[in-house]
Structure formats: structure tokens, C-alpha cells
Amino acid sequence: MLGLVVALVYVNQVLFTVYVLRVHGGDVTFVSRYLPEGWFALADGPGMRAVAERVPWPELLAPSVLRVQAFLELPLVMLAYVTVLRWLDRGLYRRVADSWIVWAASLSYTFVFCVVEWGLWNPYTTEDIVIRVCAALVTPPLVQWLARRDGDGPRVSSLAQMLVFAVSVWALGHLVLTVYDTALLYNLAHLGGRLPGALVAVVALVAARLAAGRLPDGEPGRASATVANALRYALVLFLVPALAVRYGPNVGSPLLAAAAGLLVCGAAAALTLRESLAGAGRNRTVLWCGQTFAALLAGGLAGYAAVRAVTDVYYEAGLLRGAAVCFVAAVVVCALTDRLIGEERSVTGAA
Structure with a gap:
């Protein structure tokens, strides 16, 4: 379903380009003057112009300007997120998808999208907000329907599974950022430059998901x-x-966004600490603290190096790469030290 949503996003980009070429003579200022720089790099080469000339009644493609994307953006984001959760733990994914949490997420994301829309006021804003509210009502039932049709699957536990999971998340994140730049910002002309990296990510994602099974x-x-x-x-x-948290530094309060992010991390750490040390004796707790410190140190240094290694157009790309490398380094240290302690057990069966 996520692939279908991405395909619809790009179909809309083609229709938008046809509309601009045929109705506005290739001039995007009718909409670009209302939005920040970095939008509307039109792919108007000979091939696209040839396609545009063959499309009848181009005036009917007016909704391709902002409004279609306003509906598709929420399912794109939510499906990408729950896909990651599904890869990590199929049972947890199904429980979360079938709960009130997806409705809360839908309302939260829609509120943020509407705040951004309001801050970028333009002639389409009112319609876009109404469309986003409609998407907020449709997306949670879609997520729940997909989860209920899903079967049982593995829960990531072994070192190999966690490494494959890290590759999968990096590849998916890279592709989502590609869609964001080339489609959600109407920069279809950027697709050629992004294509090599996107193809690498697709190959990595397919290989990782095949290996995961x-x-x-x-x-x-x-x-x-x-x-x-x-x-x-x-x-x-x-x-x-x-x-x-993602948009807080841009349209809200950076301090509030940082506080919310730290609160989530703190709550997750507290719950993890309680579960991880349940039944552990004093000596094992001390060893665990040493393992955790070594993993955090190795992960932090590796992640920082990965972020600094490349200058990215979007800072999210660097954060994604850094988080993936940090995770890999941390799980490798944990697995190796567990094995040295003699605690990691051998393989028990096929996934």
C-alpha cells in the first residue's frame, strides 16, 4: 500500500507538470510566489512536453496543484512509520494499529500539517485544510484494515536481524526523503540527480527484506x-x-520540540531499564551498565562520524544516516559483549 501511495504522488506530479505546461505555459509563479524557495523545479524537457501535448482537457488537472498532495501526505507518512514498526515486531505493529494510537497520530499529524498550511497561506489553503481533515478520517481505518489482514511474522531479536532491520530503515528513509524533495515539494526536475541514490536504496531495501525472511x-x-x-x-x-517534534523547530518552538523529544526518549529509557534489569543480580547489573556505556559511546562516535562525513541537502538525511550507523555500532557492541559474557544463546530455529 505504501508503494501505491508513492506511485499516486508521482502520477500527480506528472499531471501537475502537464497542467502547468498547458494552462500556464510552463510558468509556475501563479503558485510559487506564495511558497518559500526550493519548490517547483519543473521537469519540462522534450519528453514531458510531448506527453503534455497529448493530454486532453488539461484544465481539469487543476486539483493537482497542492490539493491532491494534501490528501496523500498523511497516508504516506503514517504508512511509512507503521511499516518500520511492522519490520521490527509484527505482533506489536498489529496491536498498535488496532488501537486508539493510530487515531491520535492521525489527528496530531493533521494538526501539524494544518499549522504549516496556515503559515504558508495561499489561495488553496482553505481547501487544503479541509482535504487534510478528510485524510485524517480515512487514514486510520486504512492502517487498521491492512494490519488486520496481515499475518504473523518474526520479531527482531538476533544480531543479524537487527542489522538487516537497520539497513531496511535507512533505505526506506532515504526513499521517503527522495519523495519529499522530488514530489512533495514539486521538484520533479530533481529526480534525475536523486535517481542513482534512490536505486541504491531500492536494491538495499529489497535485499534486506528478502534476507529478513x-x-x-x-x-x-x-x-x-x-x-x-x-x-x-x-x-x-x-x-x-x-x-x-519534526516541525517544531520550523513552525513552533524549538525548545518545546526538543523537550518533547527528550521526554519520549526518557520514557522509553525508563521502561527499557525496568524490563532489562528485571531479575538481574548485582554483578550482572554492573556488567550491563558497562556494556550499555560501551555501546552508547561506540554508537555515538560512529553516528557523529557518519553525520559529519557528508554534507546533505536536507539535515534529515544526515540524521538518518547517523542514526542507522549509531544503531549498528551499538548492537554490534552489545552482541559481542553478550557473547564474551557467555549470555547470548545459539540459534533456535528459522524465522
């Missing part, structure tokens, strides 16, 4: 289980405020 389950040690549990808690707790 073939990896055996394992019994992780205490430190490795801590990382997996922390990720589960963080993804669930972050689901509702995610977009508010």
Missing part, C-alpha cells in the same frame, strides 16, 4: 535485548508526537 531467530543476551526493547518502546511512544 530467511534469518533464523536467536536468544539475545541482556544487552542486545535492551537495544531491541528500547527501540520498540521508542517507536510506539514517538508515533503520536513524531511530526510535531
